Amino acid sequence: MQPFVYDGLPSRVVFGQGTLSRLAEEIERLGSRRALVLATPQQQEQARAVLEQLGERGAGLFTEAAMHTPVEVTERAMRVVEELGVDCTVAIGGGSTIGLGKAIALRTGLPQVAIPTTYAGSEMTPILGETRDGLKTTQRTLEVLPETVIYDVDLTLSLPVGMSGTSGINAIAHAVEALYARDRNPVISLMAEEGIAALARSLPVIAADPGNAEARADALYGAWLCGTCLGSVGMSLHHKLCHTLGGSFDLPHAETHTIVLPHAVAYNAPAAPEAMSRIARALGCEDPAAGLFDLARAVGAPTALEDIGLKPGDVDRATEIATRNPYWNPREVEAEGIHRLLSHALVGRRPVSEEGAQS
Numbered sequence: 528m529q530p531f532v533y534d535g536l537p538s539r540v541v542f543g544q545g546t547l548s549r550l551a552e553e554i555e556r557l558g559s560r561r562a563l564v565l566a567t568p569q570q571q572e573q574a575r576a577v578l579e580q581l582g583e584r585g586a587g588l589f590t591e592a593a594m595h596t597p598v599e600v601t602e603r604a605m606r607v608v609e610e611l612g613v614d615c616t617v618a619i620g621g622g623s624t625i626g627l628g629k630a631i632a633l634r635t636g637l638p639q640v641a642i643p644t645t646y647a648g649s650e651m652t653p654i655l656g657e658t659r660d661g662l663k664t665t666q667r668t669l670e671v672l673p674e675t676v677i678y679d680v681d682l683t684l685s686l687p688v689g690m691s692g693t694s695g696i697n698a699i700a701h702a703v704e705a706l707y708a709r710d711r712n713p714v715i716s717l718m719a720e721e722g723i724a725a726l727a728r729s730l731p732v733i734a735a736d737p738g739n740a741e742a743r744a745d746a747l748y749g750a751w752l753c754g755t756c757l758g759s760v761g762m763s764l765h766h767k768l769c770h771t772l773g774g775s776f777d778l779p780h781a782e783t784h785t786i787v788l789p790h791a792v793a794y795n796a797p798a799a800p801e802a803m804s805r806i807a808r809a810l811g812c813e814d815p816a817a818g819l820f821d822l823a824r825a826v827g828a829p830t831a832l833e834d835i836g837l838k839p840g841d842v843d844r845a846t847e848i849a850t851r852n853p854y855w856n857p858r859e860v861e862a863e864g865i866h867r868l869l870s871h872a873l874v875g876r877r878p879v880s881e882e883g884a885q886s
């Protein structure tokens with residue numbers, strides 16, 4: 528057994544079907560009385576229903592949350608926070624809405640209830656990425672970790688099939704990288720393996736039968752575990768590549784994760800054999816890189832970066848940016864290998880785990 532350090536994150540999780548009905552008591556538990564409900568414009572109706580449900584504990588709505596937490600949106604929300612005198616936020620939505628709740632918490636210390644409706648996992652992390660003038664900066668501080676997370680399986684039934692698959696594989700990516708993280712530990716590795724397995728068995732069922740509540744519960748459970756992995760240990764090459772492709776080429780978040788993951792795993796395979804056998808076991812396959820690619824295909828997700836907006840001419844610049852300040856990675860990050868990885872991901876070639884490279 529390798530020595531390790533384990534930091535438990537202080538958050539309360541309420542999980543089940545119909546758990547949204549417990550929102551008012553959870554707000555009371557936080558000692559709050561005037562909640563601001565946050566959402567994207569697309570989830571305005573859902574947010575309005577939550578506000579109505581809250582009755583006198585609902586202070587108002589702010590439904591302008593946007594991808595990558597733009598600072599100008601947060602500043603508009605801050606004016607509403609001050610005008611209404613709110614004492615907590617309730618974020619209902621995916622990573623974009625939960626990011627806004629975190630940005631408000633950073634500026635005010637207000638407690639947060641997060642109600643995730645995707646599998647992205649932001650609700651379980653002390654990480655906030657904010658965008659100012661097109662530049663994204665990320666920070667890690669416990670001040671942004673939501674105090675309470677309500678996972679309600681019913682709310683994920685409306686997540687479109689396409690988004691369910693890509694968002695679920697986005698979650699798997701957190702667990703995959705947790706298994707070979709430099710600061711990995713046995714507890715998080717258990718969660719990672721279980722999280723991958725729960726999503727790998729439920730996502731194909733959801734693709735065929737989106738209203739299957741049992742599969743939806745399994746997927747949300749997996750997403751919780753994978754989000755905990757993301758919040759607890761460091762991420763490596765895969766997340767660096769996705770941040771580069773999202774930040775500099777404006778590629779969509781969950782789709783990018785889905786396409787890149789099998790290729791990042793193929794690249795890292797020779798340097799992380801124990802992680803690879805755990806990923807393979809969780810997926811129920813021999814080669815984890817090929818298994819992740821096949822899972823993406825089974826849920827009808829895109830498999831080629833050229834299909835979501837990357838141009839062949841972008842590969843050189845993406846390689847240069849991704850290798851400039853690499854995150855720690857089990858295998859050395861070298862330009863030729865990354866160029867090959869991105870070229871394969873560009874056209875959607877089915878990867879096979881590489882062999883023989885040095886860690």
Ligand code: NAD
Binds near residue numbers: 624648649650
């Ligand atoms: P998202 O929050 O941007 O949601 C995408 C769209 O789907 C939005 O229009 C949203 O309103 C809609 N939507 C969400 N749930 C729905 C549902 N159940 N039914 C119908 N529509 C629904 O997407 P995301 O992938 O959850 O989050 C991506 C963002 O979160 C990125 O900015 C990413 O950087 C960030 N993120 C941050 C962390 C972190 O730890 N800080 C972790 C993961 C993701």
